[in-house]
Amino acid sequence: MIEFEMPKPIAQQRYMLETVAREMMRSQSRYFDENEHAIPWDYINFMHQAMRATGAGSLAPKERKEKDETKKKDRPPIGYQSLAFMLEMLSWGDVGIYLVTPGGGLGAAAIEASGTAEQKERFLQRFRQEKPSFGAMAMTEPQAGSDTSAIRATAVLDKETNEWILNGEKIFVTTGQKSLEESDGLVVVWATIDPKAGRAGMRSFVVEAGTPGVKVTKLEHKMGIRASDTASIVLENARVPFGNILGSPEVVDSRTTKGFKGAMATFDATRPLVSATGIGVARATLELLKELLEQQGVEIRYGLPRQKLTNIEREVIDMELMLQSSWLLVIKAVWMADNRKPNSLESSMSKVRAGDAVTRITQKALEIMGPLGYTRDLLLEKWFRDAKITDIYEGTGQINRLVVARNILGYRGSELR
Amino acid sequence: MYSFEPTEEQKMLIDSAQRYANADLRPAAHDADEEGNIPNKIIEKGWELGLLQASIPEEYGGFGEYSSVTSVLAAEELAWGDLAGALAVLLPGLYALPILLEGSEEQKHEFLPVVIEAEWKPYTAALLEPSFDFSPQELMTIAKENGDHYSITGDKVYVPFAEQAEGMIVYANLDDITQGFIIPKQIAGLEIGERQELMGINGLPVYKVSFNDVRVPKDHHLGGHSGHSEQKIVDIMRVTMATLAVGMSRAAFEYSRDYAKDRDVFGVKVAQKQAIAFMLAEMATDIEAIRLLTWEAAWKLDTNKEDASKAAYLAISGAMDMAMMVTDRAVQILGGHGYIREHPVELWMRNGRGIATFTGLAMA
Numbered sequence: 001m002i003e004f005e006m007p008k009p010i011a012q013q014r015y016m017l018e019t020v021a022r023e024m025m026r027s028q029s030r031y032f033d034e035n036e037h038a039i040p041w042d043y044i045n046f047m048h049q050a051m052r053a054t055g056a057g058s059l060a061p062k063e064r065k066e067k068d069e070t071k072k073k074d075r076p077p078i079g080y081q082s083l084a085f086m087l088e089m090l091s092w093g094d095v096g097i098y099l100v101t102p103g104g105g106l107g108a109a110a111i112e113a114s115g116t117a118e119q120k121e122r123f124l125q126r127f128r129q130e131k132p133s134f135g136a137m138a139m140t141e142p143q144a145g146s147d148t149s150a151i152r153a154t155a156v157l158d159k160e161t162n163e164w165i166l167n168g169e170k171i172f173v174t175t176g177q178k179s180l181e182e183s184d185g186l187v188v189v190w191a192t193i194d195p196k197a198g199r200a201g202m203r204s205f206v207v208e209a210g211t212p213g214v215k216v217t218k219l220e221h222k223m224g225i226r227a228s229d230t231a232s233i234v235l236e237n238a239r240v241p242f243g244n245i246l247g248s249p250e251v252v253d254s255r256t257t258k259g260f261k262g263a264m265a266t267f268d269a270t271r272p273l274v275s276a277t278g279i280g281v282a283r284a285t286l287e288l289l290k291e292l293l294e295q296q297g298v299e300i301r302y303g304l305p306r307q308k309l310t311n312i313e314r315e316v317i318d319m320e321l322m323l324q325s326s327w328l329l330v331i332k333a334v335w336m337a338d339n340r341k342p343n344s345l346e347s348s349m350s351k352v353r354a355g356d357a358v359t360r361i362t363q364k365a366l367e368i369m370g371p372l373g374y375t376r377d378l379l380l381e382k383w384f385r386d387a388k389i390t391d392i393y394e395g396t397g398q399i400n401r402l403v404v405a406r407n408i409l410g411y412r413g414s415e416l417r
Numbered sequence: 418m419y420s421f422e423p424t425e426e427q428k429m430l431i432d433s434a435q436r437y438a439n440a441d442l443r444p445a446a447h448d449a450d451e452e453g454n455i456p457n458k459i460i461e462k463g464w465e466l467g468l469l470q471a472s473i474p475e476e477y478g479g480f481g482e483y484s485s486v487t488s489v490l491a492a493e494e495l496a497w498g499d500l501a502g503a504l505a506v507l508l509p510g511l512y513a514l515p516i517l518l519e520g521s522e523e524q525k526h527e528f529l530p531v532v533i534e535a536e537w538k539p540y541t542a543a544l545l546e547p548s549f550d551f552s553p554q555e556l557m558t559i560a561k562e563n564g565d566h567y568s569i570t571g572d573k574v575y576v577p578f579a580e581q582a583e584g585m586i587v588y589a590n591l592d593d594i595t596q597g598f599i600i601p602k603q604i605a606g607l608e609i610g611e612r613q614e615l616m617g618i619n620g621l622p623v624y625k626v627s628f629n630d631v632r633v634p635k636d637h638h639l640g641g642h643s644g645h646s647e648q649k650i651v652d653i654m655r656v657t658m659a660t661l662a663v664g665m666s667r668a669a670f671e672y673s674r675d676y677a678k679d680r681d682v683f684g685v686k687v688a689q690k691q692a693i694a695f696m697l698a699e700m701a702t703d704i705e706a707i708r709l710l711t712w713e714a715a716w717k718l719d720t721n722k723e724d725a726s727k728a729a730y731l732a733i734s735g736a737m738d739m740a741m742m743v744t745d746r747a748v749q750i751l752g753g754h755g756y757i758r759e760h761p762v763e764l765w766m767r768n769g770r771g772i773a774t775f776t777g778l779a780m781a
Contacts, residue, residue: 003419303730305551317730401698402694404698409697
């Protein structure tokens with residue numbers, strides 16, 4: 001049955017998160033924007049303890065336990081949905097600060113998606129310890145962005161010590177510094193075990209904080225999301241145990257690209273969540289815009305024929321419908337994930353639409369507020385800078401268009417490049 | 418809970434509507450538009466799907482209950498076949514649903530079974546007026562209370578099947594509030610004007626209608642003595658038009674996608690060019706986005722949510738732009754062929770521009 005009722009547990013969670021978002025994030029927005037790379041420890045410690053207490057916040061929801069299922073048979077799973085709502089609300093508070101929420105992040109998501117039970121236990125339990133720690137994913141390289149098959153980092157097996165030797169340079173690692181230097185965290189590093197095998201040789205490796213030969217070499221200075229560190233990482237003969245490889249260590253058949261597909265499957269899960277963060281920023285923007293307009297005596301008259309609306313009314317109405325329809329795409333994508341339905345198409349659709357919607361909404365808000373919007377007195381200009389990343393990371397709008405196009409056309413990568 | 422899965426019953430309804438749209442509406446669409454007429458046989462077959470009948474409770478001659486969500490799902494399929502055909506099939510709803518939702522008990526008993534228990538007959542409604550900024554909330558057609566009747570005066574346009582209509586609801590401004598009045602077939606002062614020539618939906622005959630001191634008995638005031646709320650009727654009209662836009666846009670998207678996969682260019686298929694493939698990706702994304710917005714609005718109407726009217730308004734606002742974008746691109750993807758009337762995309766594009774205007778031409 002088609003329904004759009006927010007599940008009760010989500011509504012309750014949202015109510016609590018709104019307070020956190022307002023009191024601990026929004027109030028600190030300007031400070032952590034202007035003091036790039038300052039670390040919001042108050043928020044981090046608070047969230048860590050709160051999530052330890054409630055069990056919330058793991059990027060990938062817990063596997064459904066067989067025993068529980070008999071008990072709550074008619075309660076459909078809402079793990080991803082609940083996460084999407086959480087991320088939307090925290091990003092409504094401040095997306096830069098949200099990005100340093102402690103926990104496994106994308107690193108844990110990759111381990112959840114393609115690790116063994118033993119690996120999950122070994123690597124993920126650190127995130128439940130007393131002290132907060134972080135996880136990150138290192139995929140992009142200076143010469144390989146969206147084209148992840150061009151990755152050059154290598155992993156060679158040292159048969160004598162049974163260790164992988166990693167070499168290469170990774171850039172744009174979100175939370176890389178916090179994962180390796182500021183906590184006992186980990187980074188999932190993508191590298192090839194057979195440079196001649198192309199995508200079939202691609203594997204991911206768990207690199208833990210403190211591994212010799214791993215160094216953070218640079219922190220980027222960014223347009224927005226400045227509370228979040230974006231690190232460059234150099235791996236120089238970094239050795240990790242054999243069991244740190246996610247997926248099979250063999251290149252069985254150069255035509256299978258299972259390792260690469262592991263990364264792509266992770267994206268199916270994470271893309272709608274990233275869309276959700278952008279939507280949080282856009283919602284904050286739209287709410288403030290409407291509040292400011294109301295102070296100026298501008299009322300939005302919903303229901304009038306388009307021909308009778310003022311330009312501002314039209315813009316605001318379009319912003320609202322873009323925001324809500326993108327949000328519904330996100331909800332559908334995570335609902336599919338919760339219900340174990342393949343959601344590659346919907347996941348990328350949500351990213352295409354949300355990427356467009358949030359950049360446009362934040363741009364328009366500034367335009368409408370004129371000389372007031374452009375100043376740093378208001379957060380609108382910050383949200384404009386913060387929102388843009390939504391259309392870039394976790395697959396640019398263009399890469400996601402490619403994914404959607406291949407899906408709807410039934411084309412393989414070789415047929416639609 | 419959230420769920421995007423129709424019920425089994427809804428799936429069956431979608432399926433039969435789709436089969437009808439595919440086998441009957443779509444093949445007839447071209448000639449219907451050229452000749453300005455949809456064969457009655459085809460409309461009758463669509464009526465037999467029982468969409469409206471299933472929305473009306475047994476006591477009024479039907480066999481179900483009204484659900485905006487269910488209606489939206491079925492209507493999308495009809496419009497996928499042909500917009501004019503869908504409007505024709507849905508036409509009696511324009512008369513029966515306001516009576517069902519806002520009519521008095523006596524009115525429901527008096528007016529519904531005649532419509533529901535018979536074969537398809539044109540029962541219609543007159544809402545639109547000849548003004549560029551026409552608004553259903555500020556009508557220029559005036560109703561005045563006058564002793565034992567209301568006197569209605571004003572001009573209406575885009576009244577489907579007005580000439581043949583067995584009955585009609587006219588909406589008029591009664592003390593600054595929009596109110597509906599049930600009009601019998603023959604009544605003094607009602608003048609059916611000429612059939613209007615439009616850019617699209619030519620299969621559906623629409624007329625100018627003038628009311629010149631038309632005297633309507635008091636018990637024909639929709640809702641009876643105290644009248645009715647106009648909002649829900651407008652909301653449903655908006656959601657209906659939004660879902661029709663989604664169905665038609667989906668047709669245009671699928672047609673241009675299939676064409677692009679078939680058409681050779683520079684040694685590959687034209688769909689293998691990102692310039693085209695990305696257009697298609699955006700079309701599919703926008704259709705899905707507006708579909709969800711429409712579903713949500715319909716669900717809010719069914720569950721009487723406070724912001725249902727706003728949701729319906731946002732849905733149609735998004736649908737009009739989406740339909741124009743998608744149908745325009747469908748023509749563009751076919752290039753020169755898209756502009757030729759042998760292909761349906763130019764008809765969809767002509768119809769697509771109408772979505773912004775057509776609210777009030779259908780209720781499902």
